[in-house]
Amino acid sequence: MELRFTVNGQKQVLEVEPQARLLDVLREQLGLTGAKEGCGEGECGACTVLVDNLAVNSCLVLAHQARGRSVTTVEGLAPSGKLDALQQAFIQKGAIQCGYCTPGMLMSAKALLLRKPKPTEEEIRMALAGNLCRCTGYVNILRAVQDAAGTAESGEVRKA
Amino acid sequence: MMHKFRMACPDSVAETLELLAGMEGEIAYLGGGTDLVPQMQDGRRQPDWVVDLSQIPELACIRFDGERIRLGSTATFTQIAGSALIEEQGRCLAQAAGQVGSVQIRNRATLGGNIASASPAGDSLPVLLALDAKLTVLGPAGERRISFERFQIEPGEGLRRGELIAGIDFAAGSRGHTGDGRHVPADKSDFSAGGRHPIRVSAFGKIGSRQSVTIAKLNMAAFLEMEPGEGIVVKSRLALGALGRHPFRLRNVEEEMRGRRLDDSLIVDVTKRLQEVVDGAIPGRYSQTYKRQAIRGLAADVFGDLQQQVSVEKASSSNGPDQGGGKEEQEIGC
Numbered sequence: 290m291e292l293r294f295t296v297n298g299q300k301q302v303l304e305v306e307p308q309a310r311l312l313d314v315l316r317e318q319l320g321l322t323g324a325k326e327g328c329g330e331g332e333c334g335a336c337t338v339l340v341d342n343l344a345v346n347s348c349l350v351l352a353h354q355a356r357g358r359s360v361t362t363v364e365g366l367a368p369s370g371k372l373d374a375l376q377q378a379f380i381q382k383g384a385i386q387c388g389y390c391t392p393g394m395l396m397s398a399k400a401l402l403l404r405k406p407k408p409t410e411e412e413i414r415m416a417l418a419g420n421l422c423r424c425t426g427y428v429n430i431l432r433a434v435q436d437a438a439g440t441a442e443s444g445e446v447r448k449a
Numbered sequence: 450m451m452h453k454f455r456m457a458c459p460d461s462v463a464e465t466l467e468l469l470a471g472m473e474g475e476i477a478y479l480g481g482g483t484d485l486v487p488q489m490q491d492g493r494r495q496p497d498w499v500v501d502l503s504q505i506p507e508l509a510c511i512r513f514d515g516e517r518i519r520l521g522s523t524a525t526f527t528q529i530a531g532s533a534l535i536e537e538q539g540r541c542l543a544q545a546a547g548q549v550g551s552v553q554i555r556n557r558a559t560l561g562g563n564i565a566s567a568s569p570a571g572d573s574l575p576v577l578l579a580l581d582a583k584l585t586v587l588g589p590a591g592e593r594r595i596s597f598e599r600f601q602i603e604p605g606e607g608l609r610r611g612e613l614i615a616g617i618d619f620a621a622g623s624r625g626h627t628g629d630g631r632h633v634p635a636d637k638s639d640f641s642a643g644g645r646h647p648i649r650v651s652a653f654g655k656i657g658s659r660q661s662v663t664i665a666k667l668n669m670a671a672f673l674e675m676e677p678g679e680g681i682v683v684k685s686r687l688a689l690g691a692l693g694r695h696p697f698r699l700r701n702v703e704e705e706m707r708g709r710r711l712d713d714s715l716i717v718d719v720t721k722r723l724q725e726v727v728d729g730a731i732p733g734r735y736s737q738t739y740k741r742q743a744i745r746g747l748a749a750d751v752f753g754d755l756q757q758q759v760s761v762e763k764a765s766s767s768n769g770p771d772q773g774g775g776k777e778e779q780e781i782g783c
């Protein structure tokens with residue numbers, strides 16, 4: 290079945306099996322391996338990408354459900370090689386350890402900042418509630434999003 | 450990897466129904482995919498046909514027709530949670546929608562899908578009981594209308610082959626008027642207090658293992674209608690979920706609430722009755738001890754929320770109709 294959609298600003302026309310998930314097509318047909326498969330059932334958020342600027346679990350979406358839509362992956366955050374402010378903040382705040390959850394974290398945070406450029410701490414926590422990280426304990430991730438949004442406070446972040 | 454199936458991606462309900470005639474074997478309708486896709490991925494579901502309903506505009510609609518709030522079955526929980534119309538006219542549904550899964554799940558998961566999946570812990574299901582919602586079901590044999598309550602419990606009334614849930618509707622009105630300030634003609638039998646509209650409030654609450662992205666260990670929805678003078682309960686609907694195969698109404702408790710004020714003594718009495726309901730629903734289950742305590746907190750949350758709304762409602766009723774909150778669209782996709 291032919292699938293027409295836009296990925297990171299580029300129109301794509303692909304031959305895609307009905308049973309392929311969006312995650313499979315991004316990783317295996319387009320070589321965009323930023324989105325990761327973690328749990329495969331919508332718990333961990335490692336596969337998070339944007340569809341029409343909304344964060345979705347790409348492991349739960351059939352690829353053909355993205356027909357006509359615009360998909361953004363973590364690769365789309367730095368199209369010319371220059372890092373997005375969020376990516377820069379994740380590096381500076383030490384919000385990355387093993388890195389497996391990072392693309393999903395970045396995309397959930399990106400969806401939030403697109404909708405709400407100056408989120409509260411609570412809004413950031415809710416936006417990232419569907420992204421699990423087993424290394425960092427979340428505090429530095431929260432700081433990084435606050436830093437990118439320019440809402441970082443000098444005080445301590447509430448413990449998770 | 451999923452087993453092979455054929456896929457149809459219709460643009461309208463009419464096209465969907467036309468396509469049905471040519472389909473053999475098991476047909477699975479796909480909404481957001483948050484349940485069906487992982488079920489197909491691990492082989493629990495192996496349909497011959499998958500029909501994607503997620504890009505049919507007429508199914509994604511949220512609107513008020515002057516009498517009832519009508520939602521298309523593929524309205525997502527993000528759309529429902531963010532709808533000023535739902536917040537105003539069926540608050541418990543907006544609350545439940547906002548507590549389903551994560552942002553990513555809510556951006557895809559649909560109300561119709563939650564009904565079709567029929568999880569014992571589905572968050573929208575006690576809400577649909579509390580709002581006395583009706584479903585519009587379409588299929589090869591045409592259209593049928595059925596109350597959600599009958600749909601979920603009566604043998605043979607659930608989805609039949611080729612049928613899809615097209616819409617969900619319920620009577621407008623936590624507040625007796627619409628979000629845009631128009632007056633909703635109330636049922637005359639509902640109240641008699643000299644033209645003042647009754648106070649209608651609803652609330653949803655849930656307990657899980659964490660605050661968000663959690664499957665309910667208990668969930669509850671309540672709808673109350675009170676006469677505006679003394680605040681006497683004239684009608685109520687109370688529903689509990691995650692205590693059996695499907696959520697259920699508590700008609701005995703509803704009857705006991707009638708004629709009483711929504712005060713602390715009512716809440717104490719209802720809470721005791723809820724504990725008895727837990728004991729009756731899951732006797733001897735390992736979770737009984739936990740749930741009979743936890744339901745006290747859930748009752749405090751839900752009834753505390755109702756009390757809060759009633760006091761706001763009384764304060765605002767002297768200031769004319771509320772114009773709706775800061776939320777965006779009134780009607781979506783219609």
